[in-house]
Amino acid sequence: MKLFGISLKRNFLQRAWVRVITRALPTIALALSITPAMAQLSAAPPIEPPQPLPYQSPHKTLGTVTCASSLCHGSIKRWKDSNVLQNEYVTWSRTDKHAKAYNKLLNAQSQKIARNLGLKEPAHESKICLDCHAHSVPAELQGERFKPTDGITCEACHGPAELWVKSHVEPDASHARNIENGLYPTSDAAARAKMCLACHFGNKDKLVTHRLMGAGHPRMSFELDTFTEIAPKHFVVDKDYSERKRVWEGAKVWAIGQAYAVTDSMDILVDEKQGRDGLFPELVLLDCHACHHPMSEGRWKPKTAFGPSVAPGLVRLNDSNMLMLRALAFALDTNAGERLSSQTRKLHRAVAGEGDARVEAMALKKVAADLVPLISERTLDINTIRAIALRLVDDGLSGYYSDYAAAEQAAMAISSVGSFLGKQGGLRNTASFNDNLRKLNISLANDERYKPQEFIARLRDVRATLAR
């Protein structure tokens, strides 16, 4: 990736790139230009969380120290008689990378990125960096003990505590009242998806743009359920949890995460400001590896999961989330699957100039959004989940994950749904499934050295342990 940032103007790759872009440009640029009719369309499905995201909250952020007391959430040991673990701060502090997010801005790589971008301030003082590497709120909403240096803090996810700090310790505290007071409902998969994706994918306020990548920012990878688990999570879904909050199966969390990834990406795609970078589209929305691979390595395939490829040599939207959602949609409802499939294809075509990309993007957003209630309400039984899992695997075996992003998403998805299957007793041999999953992940260890054929071989082993 660095390659482009540095040598763009010099070598023949530059010419190659310019050629590709030049071909694609008119269509994409045109497709993304705004017309009133499109604006109407964009209003279509209102997929908004029940309340503002934590960084958008009008309330004051109090600071980690407020939560960190050993009598509150800073206990070393779990409390036996509390409905939460009470050691959340300890977990976050010791093992959660969010706690170190700010400090990343102090390292040499971050300093270099800031320099490359020509930022006026160093990384740890630049809003563009702090927006995701810290809980970045306006000065007037920073409590006296709030420290941006703490990175992604308690309140960065749970919402500024000005109002709910008191209500959440009242004797008759209720989750509903806390949420009324501004506690962000992270237990709700949809709300959580919106929140996490805000940084891990980007939203209308913040995005790791292609410029940032060019300046040296590492590539982003995210899947809601997997990342919830590996954060690591600092809660246990147990009896009292289920009495207070809805319990979301990991597979559903995954599914909702995928749906929102699609809707959010569509929003960005059509956003006049974010979706473009001058003459160019915001390249980060495209599939990195469609371009970032050796010239000799022709990766174009005539067939995709969504139907025939539009044409070789085009820059492609990153459709990894659509791929995941497609597997899910088909398992829930064949029609929904077909709709998603065909709408994704339409979008691909539109991006390539055969249609109105903006219209198609909004249509795809609606298709994805419509899936959210379906996922939320539908009971996912073993058979449905197995069907999702098998489709994920089979898509891979069909060579639809020719690019790393999709393969990575698939692996995380298989992990999520496989875990569900395992818990429900739907796996013959959990140990060997886990073993194969582990090997699958090894094949994904390095995005730059991703070998589709090796991935497929590993996937084949996974399938053997997934089937009934």
Place this chain on the structure above:
Amino acid sequence: MQTDTKISKFSFVHALAAASMAFTAFIALMLASVYGTANAASDAKPVSRSYSVSPPAPERQSVMDADKKSVGCVSCHTGTDRHTMHANPGVTLGCTDCHGGDATVLKPKNAQYSGQDEAGYRAAMAKSHVLPKFDKAWNYPSSANPERSYTLLNKEANQFVRFMNPGDLRVAREACGACHLETVQAVERSLMSSSAMLWGGASYNNGILPYKRYILGESYTSDGQGATIKNPIPVNDHMIKMGILPALAPLPAWETIPPGDIFRVFERGGKVISSAFPEVGLPNSTGALQRLDEPGRPDIKQSNRGPGTGSRIAVPVINITKTRLNDPHLWFLGTNEQPGDYRSSGCTACHTVYANDRDPKHSGSYAKFGNEGKTQTKDPTIPKDESGHPLKHEFTRAIPSSQCMTCHMHQPNVFVNSFYGATMWDYESDAPSMWPAKQKYPTAAESREILNRNPEEAATRGLWGDKEFSKNVSLLNPKLKDTQFADYHGHGWNFRKIFKRDRKGTLLDKDNKPVSDTDPKKFEKSVHLTSIHLDLGMHCVDCHFSQDGHGNGHIYGEVAAAIEIDCADCHGTTDKYPTLFTSGPAASPGGRDMKLLRTQDGRARFEWREGKLYQRAALDANKEWEMSLVKDSVTPGNPKYNEKAARAKLMHAGASGRDGEWGPGGADGKDPTFAHSNEKMTCYTCHLSWTTSCAGCHLPIQANAKTERLHYEGGETRNYATYNPQVARDDMFQLGIHGEVKGARITPVRSSSALILSSTNANRERIYIQQPPIAASGFSSQAFAPHYPHTERTTETKTCSDCHVSKANDNNAIMAQLLLQGTNFVNFVGYNAWVGSSKNIEAVNVTEWDEPQAVIGSYLHKYAYPDWFQNHEKRGQQLPESHSHSTNGEARCIALRGEYMFVAEGAGGLRVYDVANIANKGISQRIITAPFSPLGQDAHVSTTNATCMALPTNQPIAPLRNQGDLMRVTNQEQAFHPMYNYAFIVDAVEGLIVVDVNTFADGEPRNNFLKRALTWNDANVLKGARYITLGGYYAYIATDAGLVVLSLNDPLKPTVVSTLPFSDMRASALQFRYLFATTEKGLEVIDVTYPERPTVVAAIPLADARRVYAARTYAYVAAGKDGLVIIDIEKPTAPREYQRFTADGALNDAQDVVVGSTNASLFAYVADGVNGLKVIQLTSPDSQPKFYGFSPDPKPQLIAWRKTESPALALAKGLDRDRAVDETGGQIAVFGRIGSRPFNAGEMRKFYMTPEGKPWSVTDEIERARFIPAPKSANPSTKTVASAEVKK
């Protein structure tokens, strides 16, 4: 809640059923008498009130419920700083949740505290507030902390206590305990509350209780009764090793505690003079029981009732009970009357800050609020110009060290003081600015007023007794010439800053270049030896986190055992980066995760960033610093590599190290072991710039002083003892072995406030004076203790030649000091100098009795007592008073131990005189041979010609106390060497005579008979013996033939170790490896590294050298007509005559000399045959500005003299104050901290001798040629910090 671990005083005897029966009986006796006493504080009369009970604060409540509990309160208290005191808005509390009171009472409309509807306001106030029983004592309606309230809290209704301070430990469970119960309970058991370390140390070191696992501690029930605290879980063997105690009982009333020592006046018998020995707690009202004594017995005894009655009490306990020497601690409010003493009690004592100190290094950002205890609160009802209010109605963890200092004043030479780079002022430096020009004669009332604030008696005469003066003493600094004062003044004390000096006392700048004594900017140019941590901006709470403040819930008796932090936790070791988990003795299993800690302002306290470790300041939101990491400092190539540090830390152990080899690699390719590893020694053994030593404190009890008891039930009684530090120095660096709780490692040791006791009875008769007690273990109470000096610096650390013999061999005295063998420099010659004459022994009074006990005619005398100094000058410097007793021969060797004078008096043999009443105006014959009937005792051994005698120590000891399982197993005490039972007499004819003298330490006068245990003179080897010096179990005896060295390892079977011929050897003095002998030739220096091979290594010719005294780097020779000849022996093998002093001819028959320190000055006392006693001031601020040095050049001045009854021949050496162990490892003085001790003989030898017995030496130069790099294959030092961090 109240009953789990706190037991009321009445039932605590049951609680201690498991303790020894003796102790139980002892305590029961105490309690019986304590509870007879009345409860009347000075003028406090209780008001009868009925109190309603407020429920404890709830752990949780709705905001609405909480608000109801503040409605009325906030109608007057319309603003406050933090509504709930907590910075955390999640805490939901109403005012009455913590304070109690009635929140429904509203301020009447328009009513004001003063002005409109005052009555209405006051009525509402009285109704809503909880009112005190003792409203006068609390100055109701003022809410300021009253001055010196002490036991008022114990008498007051606890409802009021809670109202006034919900954090007081009597009530904290109901307020703070709602959420912090465990912490409250831990604090109740912690040393901060119990003071067990002080009471335990004082009672053990002074022989009052024989329990080195302490049993006394302060605690109260909610209604102010003394309570026993019990450890929450039974104490198992492991916990015992960790220093955890099962229980602490209340301190019995002082009137009932028997003295640790049976001074002569305490011995049984005597006619009762009830006016002189008033009884407290009379067994019968007429006192007839005591009058059973028959007339005719000597009346110096206090009756035949037992110890613990009358005034037969333990003086240190009076001090604990009645002076504010150690306290008040958490159970009481601060005294709130002078800067440094403003604070609350209990939880509030630490967590609310008061304005105490103007120095930002001490008070951080609070410094700007001054030092007068005035508030900054928003609350309009609190007066802003009144002292005794906290800065804000707010809790904080950003506690400035000035707040810690309100208690950690004690002892005035240690801990927070040394952290600040200061120690107690010695009354001498810059005396002209500190003493009134006109001598002050304080009235009893004036003295009492001052002593209530400051128990130093000197303050009653000095300018600083005025608190307005003391408050601003640091403002004197610009005009001072010898010292600089620190700007903190708790207890009314003065603290001087310690500056960097060389051994001679010359000020040094940061590059070790000398700074001139006359340079007006000398104190700016020199280095103030604060802790480097202080310089960075650290406060106590930057290292001592929650656990160290609150305790971990277990009961401890020693501070070091109760600490969780260790240097390595933050700095790592040579091979490991810090883990940031605490690892000190009191750390929880696995340690506290310091990475989780946050400062009050919200930042993480510790953070690794890019391979560097940072700490954020607890008190300054904008401050952080990078930590020094030991591993980096020893890793070549690392930017932080420090060759000097690397050499010290990687110095090899064993033969390789003795050859000077250092580095990560071993000489033979194997991994080296390191000489100075963490397992062998504490970090601060080297990482200190100075250590403190308080060599002696005088506690003169006065019967005619009616004073209040400051603990438990309070009440006034007679008797009071002031507190008078004598020699607080900063130049003594000493090492020993720490207790097992600290890994039995090598560690710095300090002289820890040894006491000497005096007593003046109701008739103002001095019934004993300046008596050092004996520790419970039988060792001398000239106590020492392992010590963390808190004087860490980066460059001013200890180096090779501070602990090992230097290549230049110029540190013999340093080694003697280091190993605790003593340097004869700080020795205590007290009220009397004792002279042996041709026909007498004589006590010449050389100091004032009042405090400070200035040597008459000295620099201090001139300023502290100008009138009396003038009188002395008018007398032609002649000392006015002496007392003598005739002898049966020439008293050529005399030694004072306790109340006995041991005299070798020629044909008279050995005579032990009773000198207990030497200062008693009620006794006509103050020196006596037989305290009562000669038939009942005979302290005499007749010999043919007793020429000299020696005691193994002149410190009072009682070897018989040191035996049995209690001492050997429980208290982990070493045994005495058997020679400590004896006195050793040399007789020119009979040779060596050994006499058991333990009888003088058993408290029983009727068995004081002396007899020979041994007479020895094999092959007449001791023919003509005339002098004996003991060095451990080696005796160096001057005989006709020369030096004879005997081994007394078995004191009753002496063996000749070696002989060395001299012509007319006369006397000798020993210092570490060298014996200084006077002979016909002069002064000869004998290397006695190997007593079996003594070798003469140097000589200074003198015409008539008599006796010699070695004090640090000078030998003082009484040289007959040449007077006092001072020889520089810094390099013992190259001695140099420094000066001859004859006081312009006045000193022309010098026979003997001793040296001692009084306050900051050094004195020599010379027995000048024809002229008598001569007192010579060797250093004084006037004559030698370098007087704070380890061994400044002496500038002798004759200041006083007295002709003796017969020609003076000998002097008694002053009490050894820096000698804890003898040259062969025999322990002499008590060591505080269980299991701790001085080095034994083998351990001492390791500092300078190979296992084969060859001496080796060190250089402070970095010898690069001796560096051995790490073997190529293994290269652990290249591991990055980051990887260490990830591992954690």
